[in-house]
Amino acid sequence: MPDPQLVLAERVGDALVAAFGPEFTGTDPVIRPSQFADYQANVALPLAKRLRRPPRDVAAALVEHLDVADVCDEVEVSGPGFVNFRLSEGWIAGQAQGLLGDDRLGVPVAAKPQVIPVDYSAPNIAKEMHVGHLRTTVVGDALARTLEFRGHQVIRQNHIGDWGTMFGMLIEHLLDVGEESAEAGLLKSDPNAFYQAARNRFASDEEFAERSRRRVVALQSGDEATLELWQELVDLSKVYFNKVYAKLGVTLTDADLAGESMYNKWLSEVCDELEAKGIAVMSEGALCVFLDGFTGREGKPVPLIIRKSDGGYGYATTDLAAIRYRVRDLHADRIVYVIGTPQALHLKMVYETAHKAGWLPDDVRPVHVNIGNVLGTDGKILRTRAGSSIRLMELLDEAVARAREVVAETRPDLDEGTRAKIAEDVGIGAIKYADLSTAHDSEYTFSFDRMLALNGNTGPYLQYAAARIRSIFRKGGGAPSEATEPIVLGEPAERALALTLLGFGDAVRQVDELLEPHRLCAYLYELASAFTTFYESCPVLKAPDDATRDSRLALSALTLGVLVQGLALLGVRAPEEM
């Protein structure tokens, strides 16, 4: 077990029982990183009252029963009753050494692997993806990768918007322009253009509008020819989605598509069952679920409308069918919704309704990973100057273009193809990392300059650290996988780096439990900083002696491994050189 916090927690836990009795089994020893030592245990202070002894006495008794000689070279009671631990260099080195032979790099497999459907991305057919989609796609993908690495069975659920009344006009427009036409081809590259054209005709051409309305009816009644046309629309849109996903380096494939249309066959059943159980009632012509505590304007109860007064179904019904499917058919233990913050109320109502209906048992936990808005530098939701939402592809292209400019300036020695590849990794990595490194629920301010900076908590900074390590090995360090010589810690920068390396497992575990990728980012940034400090003060290839050189090579190899693996969990590539 390389994680110092876990080791200390166990030892302090044992000491608590030894010092104060078995009733203290399981007491949280409150181990925290310390500014006065490596770690500190804060447990003595809250215990003082319970034991009716001064906190310093409690801490002293704790230390007396503590067995950490193999781990620490200094333990002291400090301040009002903190217990400070200084880990021994030998122990840190030994643990780091152990990580060298561990392909999981200290990341434990989850104690209880779960089945976890992760609902993310969810673009709409015939619509451009915007920055909002970008963020749920990137965060969801990072969570999926991380949960999988922890040993959970992740089931990606791309809940695309592939159903609804707008398909009437989309199908009619597709028919009019022809399936093989250039206009139809817009669906693959610039879907908004196609959508707008259909919309304009719907608004201005009454004959077209009438056809569109009839088409919706045909679609909903399962007319074969109409369904084929609908499928054609979906297939064309898929090309666009996959283009974006490929550009982004996201793991979603066609196999993960689980769009709204998939639930059509269950919608009436869902309504009938809710009505039969007395959970849903008719109100103003619509079938609604009213839940306690959900009131809106003028104290009126807010309904979850599951069947509209025209007999159609909205997204509430689809979401209910989806949650039922995920529990009953996918056997979910935890359901992750990576969806915008404004949906919070809706999701709460869906959970509660599903729970009342018996579709969501107590031991299945739905979690809303709510995604905050992406803002422009003016503090408003990111839009173009004209006021329309910014096209995702343009955004990605601009990030890559900016990265290309920098690479052209700094690395004229590289050939064009290599530079292009680096610019791609850096530009895309910068955008993704920017989405991941701030708390998912906070609104964050989009800025190319900040996300592409080589300083601070950015993708390029982490990539640069990894590239420099790779450069060391290219320049004569052999292969990183062969750097397995004993790690010996002399310099403070070596010690700090090794200690940081031991924290990878805990960082990944936190992302699993809290579903907050920014914690992994913060850890990786800390690691990259620790490495850069080490890099400045501790020559590797020109180390004073062979043993030191080998040790530093091992530390570098380990750092590279953690950086690359950590970035991979976030879905960010680490280029060979920069």
Add this chain to the structure above:
RNA sequence: GCGCCCAUAGCUCAGAGGACAGAGCGACAGACUUCUAAUCUGUUGGUCGCAGGUUCGAAUCCUGCUGGGCGCACCA
């Protein structure tokens, strides 16, 4: 009107009820004949929106207030 979220350095953001609230950017001062200076080191910078409360201890938990964002019946 009701509900949810947010308020931390000039700016962008972290912050597991614990010691003196941390990074980066910016500003200022330094470091390349040395493994990538796209880097590093140091200095500067704060009534944690306001007022109460709980606690040995509050940026963190509770209440109220102010200011901002979002949601609140047939779009998803």
